Amino acid sequence: MTALTKSEMAERLFEELGLNKREAKEVVELFFEEIRASLQGNEQVKLSGFGNFDLRDKSQRPGRNPKTGEEIPISARRVVTFRPGQKLKARVEEYAGTES
Amino acid sequence: MTKSELIELIAARQSQLSSKDVELAVKTILEQMSQSLSTGERIEIRGFGSFSLHYREPRKGRNPKTGDAVELTGKYVPHFKPGKELRERVNLGLQEGL
Numbered sequence: 160m161t162a163l164t165k166s167e168m169a170e171r172l173f174e175e176l177g178l179n180k181r182e183a184k185e186v187v188e189l190f191f192e193e194i195r196a197s198l199q200g201n202e203q204v205k206l207s208g209f210g211n212f213d214l215r216d217k218s219q220r221p222g223r224n225p226k227t228g229e230e231i232p233i234s235a236r237r238v239v240t241f242r243p244g245q246k247l248k249a250r251v252e253e254y255a256g257t258e259s
Numbered sequence: 260m261t262k263s264e265l266i267e268l269i270a271a272r273q274s275q276l277s278s279k280d281v282e283l284a285v286k287t288i289l290e291q292m293s294q295s296l297s298t299g300e301r302i303e304i305r306g307f308g309s310f311s312l313h314y315r316e317p318r319k320g321r322n323p324k325t326g327d328a329v330e331l332t333g334k335y336v337p338h339f340k341p342g343k344e345l346r347e348r349v350n351l352g353l354q355e356g357l
Contacts, residue, residue: 161300162300162301162302162303162309163291163292163295163300163301163302163303164302164303164304165304165305167291168288168291168292171287171291172284172287172288175287176280176283176284176287178276178280178284182273182275182276183284185273186269186273186276186281186284186285186288187288189268189269189272189273190265190269190284190285190288191304191306191307193260193265193268193269193272194260194265194307195306195307195344195345195348197260197265198345198348198349198352199348199349199351199352199357200352200357201352201353201357202260203260204260204265205260205261205262206261206262206265206289207261207262208289208293209289209292209293210337212339214349216353235353236350236353237349237350237352237353238341238346238349239308239339239341239345239346239349240339241310241337241338241339243336243337246293247293247296247297247337248336248337250293250296250297251296251297251312251335251336251337252334252335252336253297254296254297254298254299254312254335
């Protein structure tokens, strides 16, 4: 099965809402860009019914180059995690996994 | 940032559409994404990330109130893997002291 992409999202906005193709493409682009910008500014994103994008700061920890075995520290970083909302979880749980 | 704040930001950044149009568009996008995942289809957005389903094995759980053992069936849960641009920009935020 293929994956859902931005072009199919824009296509649906064109078909269902009657946005012209340029507007549809722009809105889809802005949708993801504004979420990225918020997360870059260290602000959580809460999309009710879908889920939350949260941020977690990780401190530096020891790591290893898996090829050479050499010890190299993994630098402190901030990571994005997604917590699906109740509604999305319930919808996905029903998926039996028979179609793929 | 909430969904309604996201809608206002998008509306402010383009000239043709009203807030109402943008609201409908955002809801349509989220509904399509939910639909996609609930039929087992992945979502792939370059520079943002991908959503897929992860399987959770059946396990024995307990009713937290009564302590009774209950069988929990296997299920699918949504999973998000941030893309390269998103990972880099979030880290940039950290380096800039945000």
